[in-house]
Amino acid sequence: MPLFEHLDDTSRLTGRLAIGVEYDGSAYCGWQRLKHAPSVQASLEAALGKVAATSVRVLCSGRTDTGVHATRQIAHFDAPVARTQKAWVFGTNANLPRDIAVHWLVPVADDFHARFKALARRYRYVILNQPSRPVLERANATWCREPLDAERMHIAAQALVGEHDFSSFRAAGCQSRTPRRHLHFITVNRYGPLVVIDVQANAFLHHMIRNIAGALVAVGKGEQGPDYMAQLLALRDRALANVTAPGCGLHFVDSLYDERFGLPREPLGPNLLAFLGEWTGERPLPDCPMVRYRRGQPVVEQEQEQDSGEDMNPSAVQHELPSPCQEARA
Incomplete structure (x- = not known):
C-alpha cells in the first residue's frame, strides 16, 4: 500500500x-x-455511528491500557448501512477528536476477526535518554536522565525470546487464564538520544511490556547484570521484579494477520x-502452533495444549470480554 491511496467514492x-x-492515548x-x-x-x-446514523459496535485486535498509544490498531465492525469507503473514512475522521484518526478502511471476509484472527502483536517502547527533560x-x-547501555539491554532481553511463563512481568490484577x-523477538537499539525496545509476541499479559x-x-543503568532478565523469568514472581515503566512511552505499532485478508x-x-x-509484515513469523492454527494449517493436539493460552476458537467468544487483562494491554 502506498502512502497516498485513492479512497473509492462510488461503491x-x-x-x-x-x-x-x-x-x-x-x-x-x-x-x-x-x-x-x-x-x-x-x-x-x-x-462511526454518526456516519451510519445508527449505533456501531467495534472490536479491536488488542486493548491498550491507560496512556498507551497506537499507530496501527486494527479493528472491525459489521456495517449496519451502506456507505462508500471515502464516506466511512472521511466522515469518521470528521467526527473524531484530534487525537484519534482512521488511516484506512477495507472490506474483509465474514470470518475475519480483529482479535481472534491476529497472528501477532507488536509494540515499540520509546525512551528519551538525555540529561534534560523532554519537551516536544x-x-x-519516557524520559530517563541516567545513561543507558542499549547493547547491554539487548543482550539481557534475549532470554525472553520463545514461549515462557511470564509471571514475573505480569500485573497483579491480570486475569489471563x-x-x-x-515472544517472537525483542530488540533494544539506540538512535541518538532514543533507546527503543521493539517487541512482538502472539499476545501480551497486562502491563507485560x-x-x-x-x-x-x-x-541499562548498570544496576543489574546482563543475566537479570533470565533470573526474573525463572523466579515467576512479580513482587521480586522492578517498577512498571510509564505508559506514555508505549506504542502499539502492528497487528499481523494471514495474507488472505488483504489488509493494507x-x-x-x-x-x-x-x-x-x-x-508492517516485513519480519517472518515463527512456526508455532497458534500461527499454524490461525492460518488453517494442521496442529497436533499436544501442540494446542502447549499453546500460549489465548482462546484458539473465535466462535467461543463473540464479544470482547470485560476482563481488565487482554492480549494487548501491555
Whole structure:
C-alpha cells in the first residue's frame, strides 16, 4: 500500500469492514469503553455511528491500557448501512477528536476477526535518554536522565525470546487464564538520544511490556547484570521484579494477520521512528502452533495444549470480554 491511496467514492460498502486506527492515548483510560472515563473505543463508535446514523459496535485486535498509544490498531465492525469507503473514512475522521484518526478502511471476509484472527502483536517502547527533560516528545516517550547501555539491554532481553511463563512481568490484577506467552523477538537499539525496545509476541499479559521495560532500564543503568532478565523469568514472581515503566512511552505499532485478508501495509510507527523505514509484515513469523492454527494449517493436539493460552476458537467468544487483562494491554 502506498502512502497516498485513492479512497473509492462510488461503491457502497456493507458487510464486515476492517479499519486501521491511530491514537494518542494520553487523554484516555485505554481502548476499552468504560462508564466512568473516556475511551478510544467509545469515541470511535460514536464517530462511526454518526456516519451510519445508527449505533456501531467495534472490536479491536488488542486493548491498550491507560496512556498507551497506537499507530496501527486494527479493528472491525459489521456495517449496519451502506456507505462508500471515502464516506466511512472521511466522515469518521470528521467526527473524531484530534487525537484519534482512521488511516484506512477495507472490506474483509465474514470470518475475519480483529482479535481472534491476529497472528501477532507488536509494540515499540520509546525512551528519551538525555540529561534534560523532554519537551516536544513528553507525551510519547519516557524520559530517563541516567545513561543507558542499549547493547547491554539487548543482550539481557534475549532470554525472553520463545514461549515462557511470564509471571514475573505480569500485573497483579491480570486475569489471563495463563501466564504463558510466545515472544517472537525483542530488540533494544539506540538512535541518538532514543533507546527503543521493539517487541512482538502472539499476545501480551497486562502491563507485560511496561514491566519488561522497567527491568531493562535497570540493566541499562548498570544496576543489574546482563543475566537479570533470565533470573526474573525463572523466579515467576512479580513482587521480586522492578517498577512498571510509564505508559506514555508505549506504542502499539502492528497487528499481523494471514495474507488472505488483504489488509493494507503501511510504515510502522510512531513517526518519531519513521527513519527506520520498516513496514508492517516485513519480519517472518515463527512456526508455532497458534500461527499454524490461525492460518488453517494442521496442529497436533499436544501442540494446542502447549499453546500460549489465548482462546484458539473465535466462535467461543463473540464479544470482547470485560476482563481488565487482554492480549494487548501491555
